[in-house]
Amino acid sequence: MAIGNVTPDSFYAASRLRSTEAVVSWARQSLADGATLLDIGACSTRPGSIPASEEEEWSRLEPALRALRAALPEVQLSVDTFRPEIARRAIEQYGPLIINDVSGGCEAMYEVVRRARVPYIWTLRGDLELPARMPAMQDIDLILDPGFGFIGSTEADYECMRNLDRLRAYNRPVLVGVSRKSIVWRPLGLSPETCLEATQALQMYALAHGATILRTHDIKETAQIVRLFDRLNS
Numbered sequence: 001m002a003i004g005n006v007t008p009d010s011f012y013a014a015s016r017l018r019s020t021e022a023v024v025s026w027a028r029q030s031l032a033d034g035a036t037l038l039d040i041g042a043c044s045t046r047p048g049s050i051p052a053s054e055e056e057e058w059s060r061l062e063p064a065l066r067a068l069r070a071a072l073p074e075v076q077l078s079v080d081t082f083r084p085e086i087a088r089r090a091i092e093q094y095g096p097l098i099i100n101d102v103s104g105g106c107e108a109m110y111e112v113v114r115r116a117r118v119p120y121i122w123t124l125r126g127d128l129e130l131p132a133r134m135p136a137m138q139d140i141d142l143i144l145d146p147g148f149g150f151i152g153s154t155e156a157d158y159e160c161m162r163n164l165d166r167l168r169a170y171n172r173p174v175l176v177g178v179s180r181k182s183i184v185w186r187p188l189g190l191s192p193e194t195c196l197e198a199t200q201a202l203q204m205y206a207l208a209h210g211a212t213i214l215r216t217h218d219i220k221e222t223a224q225i226v227r228l229f230d231r232l233n234s
Helices: 020-033 054-071 084-094 107-116 154-162 164-170 182-188 196-208 219-232
Strands: 002-005 038-041 077-080 098-101 120-123 142-145
Touching (some): 002 020, 020 219, 054 084, 077 084, 084 107
Parallel strands (some): 038 077
């Protein structure tokens, strides 16, 4: 899953797409490099950021979706939003889509994806014990995301990574997004711009422990480790 942001303040500057032309170029290059899913966000959720208003988020997102649907009508798109109304508008105008909700959701969001029958990336924020929470979600097409970067601390992120195998029990796709995040660069004294190799190490670990989707800024390099992982397990 390729990461693209139509925001001016995403934590990794290279993921910022400042025009619809840049969005389409990013999409074409990501697909050429091996992506099968494109995730587009219009409201930064990095720690300490001030979220854009709902209308500002839509004013950024809508032209990007329109351009992508015109240029690449068959591509599988994911919309990164925590707002039910943004999700509803995106699905109605540019669906079918995946909804990627880093907040963990709310009843209004669950109802949007339930009615639209679209896949929903459910961000667990480190809570891998789901039995009590699953019954209300049984009629939603869930993709489980442990929520690295939203758990609370780097050590909590690592504790969650050590227990990633637990999500295999739920027989749902598991998305892992550690690309250039603090879980990678902070323990090594690096930065988002200098931690590609370290990101790949954690992504390979995630694949070995149940990840089925890698959400990443670096498609070409990640596609290479996926091919090696598949070769090891063929």
